[in-house]
Amino acid sequence: MASEKGPPKWTRWGSYAGLVLGGIAACIPFVWMLLASFMTRGETLRKVFVPAEMQWENYLLAWREADFGLYFENSLIIAVVQVGGTLLFSLMAAYPLARMQFRGRDAVFACILATLMIPETVTMVPNFLTITWLHRQSPFAWLDSWPALTVPFMASAFCIFLLRQFLRALPGDLWEAARIDGAGHVRFLFQIVLPLCRAPLLTVGMFTFIGSWNALAWPLLVTYTSKWRPISVGLQQFVSEAGAEVHLQMAGAVIATFPVLLAYFLIQREFTEGISMSGLKG
Amino acid sequence: MKNKGKEQLIAWGFMAPALIVLAAFGLFPIGYAFYVSLHRWRIKQEALIGLEHYVRALGDPQFFAYFLLGLISIWAASRWFGRRRWRHRRSLVSVVVYALLCAVALWLMSLGLPGMLESGDGRLYNGFKVTFFYALGTIPVQLTVAMMLACVLFNSWRGKGFFRVLFFLPYVTPVIASAVVFRTIFSPHPSSLANRFWAILGMEEQRWLYENKSVVFLALEGLGVSSCPAWVNEWFPSLALVSIILYNIWVYIGYDTVILLAGLSAIPAHYYEAAEIDGAGSWQVFRHITLPLVSPTLFFLSMVAVIGTFKAFNHIYIMRTPGARDTVDVLSIAIFDQLFEHHDAGYAACLAFILFVAILALTLLQNRALGKRVFYGE
Numbered sequence: 001m002a003s004e005k006g007p008p009k010w011t012r013w014g015s016y017a018g019l020v021l022g023g024i025a026a027c028i029p030f031v032w033m034l035l036a037s038f039m040t041r042g043e044t045l046r047k048v049f050v051p052a053e054m055q056w057e058n059y060l061l062a063w064r065e066a067d068f069g070l071y072f073e074n075s076l077i078i079a080v081v082q083v084g085g086t087l088l089f090s091l092m093a094a095y096p097l098a099r100m101q102f103r104g105r106d107a108v109f110a111c112i113l114a115t116l117m118i119p120e121t122v123t124m125v126p127n128f129l130t131i132t133w134l135h136r137q138s139p140f141a142w143l144d145s146w147p148a149l150t151v152p153f154m155a156s157a158f159c160i161f162l163l164r165q166f167l168r169a170l171p172g173d174l175w176e177a178a179r180i181d182g183a184g185h186v187r188f189l190f191q192i193v194l195p196l197c198r199a200p201l202l203t204v205g206m207f208t209f210i211g212s213w214n215a216l217a218w219p220l221l222v223t224y225t226s227k228w229r230p231i232s233v234g235l236q237q238f239v240s241e242a243g244a245e246v247h248l249q250m251a252g253a254v255i256a257t258f259p260v261l262l263a264y265f266l267i268q269r270e271f272t273e274g275i276s277m278s279g280l281k282g
Numbered sequence: 283m284k285n286k287g288k289e290q291l292i293a294w295g296f297m298a299p300a301l302i303v304l305a306a307f308g309l310f311p312i313g314y315a316f317y318v319s320l321h322r323w324r325i326k327q328e329a330l331i332g333l334e335h336y337v338r339a340l341g342d343p344q345f346f347a348y349f350l351l352g353l354i355s356i357w358a359a360s361r362w363f364g365r366r367r368w369r370h371r372r373s374l375v376s377v378v379v380y381a382l383l384c385a386v387a388l389w390l391m392s393l394g395l396p397g398m399l400e401s402g403d404g405r406l407y408n409g410f411k412v413t414f415f416y417a418l419g420t421i422p423v424q425l426t427v428a429m430m431l432a433c434v435l436f437n438s439w440r441g442k443g444f445f446r447v448l449f450f451l452p453y454v455t456p457v458i459a460s461a462v463v464f465r466t467i468f469s470p471h472p473s474s475l476a477n478r479f480w481a482i483l484g485m486e487e488q489r490w491l492y493e494n495k496s497v498v499f500l501a502l503e504g505l506g507v508s509s510c511p512a513w514v515n516e517w518f519p520s521l522a523l524v525s526i527i528l529y530n531i532w533v534y535i536g537y538d539t540v541i542l543l544a545g546l547s548a549i550p551a552h553y554y555e556a557a558e559i560d561g562a563g564s565w566q567v568f569r570h571i572t573l574p575l576v577s578p579t580l581f582f583l584s585m586v587a588v589i590g591t592f593k594a595f596n597h598i599y600i601m602r603t604p605g606a607r608d609t610v611d612v613l614s615i616a617i618f619d620q621l622f623e624h625h626d627a628g629y630a631a632c633l634a635f636i637l638f639v640a641i642l643a644l645t646l647l648q649n650r651a652l653g654k655r656v657f658y659g660e
Binding site: 023102160186213 | 294
């Protein structure tokens with residue numbers, strides 16, 4: 001779009017200044033988190049920006065003091081189960097919605113989209129009661145264990161929507177060719193479509209991963225011992241207990257942030273592209 | 283025929299797991315919440331008490347009836363004015379009827395609302411108020427700034443990818459971690475970043491997240507007005523809430539920018555070429571080409587933001603302090619407290635159901651008000 005003529009010079013510089021300012025504003029909290037996590041307790045109370053000496057033991061201290069090892073492991077297990085389940089179920093649901101003819105398809109899709117409009121705040125209370133009921137009825141534990149933390153989120157309307165968009169755009173010849181080769185829907189989906197879905201699956205998986213890592217209200221409700229509590233709950237409790245220990249809080253925040261940012265940097269291209277698609281009409 | 287039946291079976295079989303989960307934990311809760319709200323319900327189901335919870339929450343039914351009638355007459359007025367037959371020749375009579383309906387609506391509401399506020403649950407109405415402040419403080423600012431950033435990024439020929447990754451960082455960072463960071467940034471301690479920044483500007487230290495006085499009150503106080511009426515504190519957001527709003531803006535601007543950027547990229551270039559040939563100025567291009575063509579994306583983002591306002595919980599739960607009192611307690615916090623602290627599932631379900639109805643009404647309203655102005659092309 002940038003034409004040769006372009007806008008006058010000062011607007012160009014002005015807009016670049018705006019961008020850079022925005023970038024700095026986006027970064028400051030991260031920089032502060034990192035810097036403060038290496039400070040001594042005294043330094044966090046004085047008006048210091050850069051620690052005189054890097055206090056690496058803050059991380060060790062926070063890790064041990066807040067039992068982050070356990071919470072971290074819990075969060076990883078919960079995330080893996082939830083992401084795996086969501087990807088599988090959402091892909092399986094998106095496939096017929098995108099590529100098969102059956103009665104009631106549009107109605108089913110409309111119902112799925114309707115769940116997007118209902119925030120978790122509304123469903124939280126009844127879902128808690130449902131889980132309590134399941135806990136009492138079923139032979140294995142739901143409350144204070146992984147099923148309560150993962151099963152209610154095993155399918156997501158947003159994921160189904162995104163995957164359906166992608167599947168609809170696949171060429172129709174693929175299915176014709178597969179059918180001539182004698183493949184059924186199941187084989188077609190898992191052997192041919194699945195490998196093609198790398199980018200949207202990464203997007204949807206990242207999205208689910210962030211959601212699972214962020215969950216706070218729900219884990220607070222359905223866990224009562226630290227056995228299955230995720231890192232969000234661990235950090236929240238650590239912060240409300242530790243009081244003034246800013247440097248340890250920041251170290252804890254860095255620990256909790258690390259896996260998510262790592263995953264983001266690994267797949268950032270696919271993810272930003274995929275998320276961008278969600279705002280376009282399809 | 284047999285083959286077709288098999289296809290149906292496969293389709294439903296594929297969808298079954300997702301549909302079961304979404305039905306059980308996405309749609310069923312609406313009906314279940316209403317059912318639970320009609321009972322006394324702590325750990326287990328107890329006596330059926332009908333609408334008692336709703337009376338406790340919303341207040342005296344008489345006042346609520348006035349309020350409801352007021353809403354209905356507003357709706358009637360808008361229907362009356364929007365009738366297709368009248369749209370082009372509005373006679374005096376129709377204008378008079380419209381004005382009358384509006385006046386009746388206002389009168390009914392003024393009868394109902396104060397009574398509801400008085401006799402209903404203060405936490406519910408406070409929750410609505412805080413949620414309203416929160417939405418008003420975040421959505422317009424967020425979308426305007428994001429629109430500006432997206433336009434600049436779109437027109438710049440370098441660094442697009444870099445800034446996109448950078449602006450997206452706050453959105454992908456775990457809310458828990460970034461909220462903890464902002465808790466220390468907006469702490470009342472003199473060494474907090476917010477206070478240091480404030481000191482550079484030559485202002486007095488503030489209590490930020492611990493401050494329950496409204497920003498307007500504090501500003502007036504800073505200007506030397508010593509005695510402010512109480513409503514200045516009532517009807518403006520507290521400094522604690524504004525701090526949380528700033529956090530929310532920080533998180534979502536990047537997300538909005540990236541999505542708007544995709545929307546801008548989808549506008550066909552020939553529109554711009556045509557405008558250039560016609561000699562349109564840059565503001566005219568923005569107003570008549572960019573804005574209408576990107577409006578579906580803006581509409582989508584505003585919907586996401588409104589739903590997000592009602593969802594907002596994690597960061598508020600972490601950033602709320604005893605000092606802020608209830609000035610940051612949005613509805614989701616109030617509902618959670620009801621369940622988590624007071625173990626009153628019946629009443630919590632009642633509040634959740636009221637919230638659901640409010641969201642439903644708001645979504646329909648938003649669709650009606652904005653949906654028509656969105657340009658979806660041919």
